Amino acid sequence: MNQNIDEMKSLEQLEGIEWPAPPPNATGLVNAAHELRKLPVGSLNAHELSRLIGQDIGVPWLLPIALDLLHRTAHDRSLGAFYDDDLLTAALTRETHVWRSNPSWVTKMKEIIAILDDISPYVQEDIQKFLKENGGQK
Template structure:
């Protein structure tokens, strides 16, 4: 199943119900996430995807977009540091991956090809998170 068929549609269209506008006293994060739900999927950038995944918004639609970027560049720096999108995606609940077994397998394969030096440069705990996702008993080094 191609999870990228709806790049011309928004999360408000694909993930009902449409969200009401945020309240006047909403935080910047809440206002931003609400606004991102009205952006066409094909126009979402890496930082947008990182934010939506981190907030666990419409993961069946957002994870495939993030994985597509990660397959091209696993340690993509979306906003804060090299690998931030990858580590955010790996923090998604296991249930989010159940309808996406092919994408999960592709991402696991990409992770296992990461150079040791690149993994060593990631934040503390990243190697363990990578190992958990790939099903290894030892952290990637």
């Protein structure tokens, strides 16, 4: 659990902003984002986190949670367990200013990257770009 974030609160509560209902012809992603914003952030799974973070929704609250999840499960990948590359990609591909605003997030991501092996070439490209923009090579 992230110590600085009340994971029992929803994004709506953390941000203090309640989005209006999506339009009737909204896409599945838009509808999902609206619904996910109402759930406690600590209850979101890797897929839900990656959907929101990938759309730059709630990043200041969700990225630390995602990094904690990625770090906890990184060691499992070397044991052949499932590892959520979608969440890793969503986190890695946030704009540089997001990472520069919180150097501890960069440090945590570099720790995660150092643990991982046998990474897909697509994710490897994202890792190299992240490292180039945030100092350091794998």
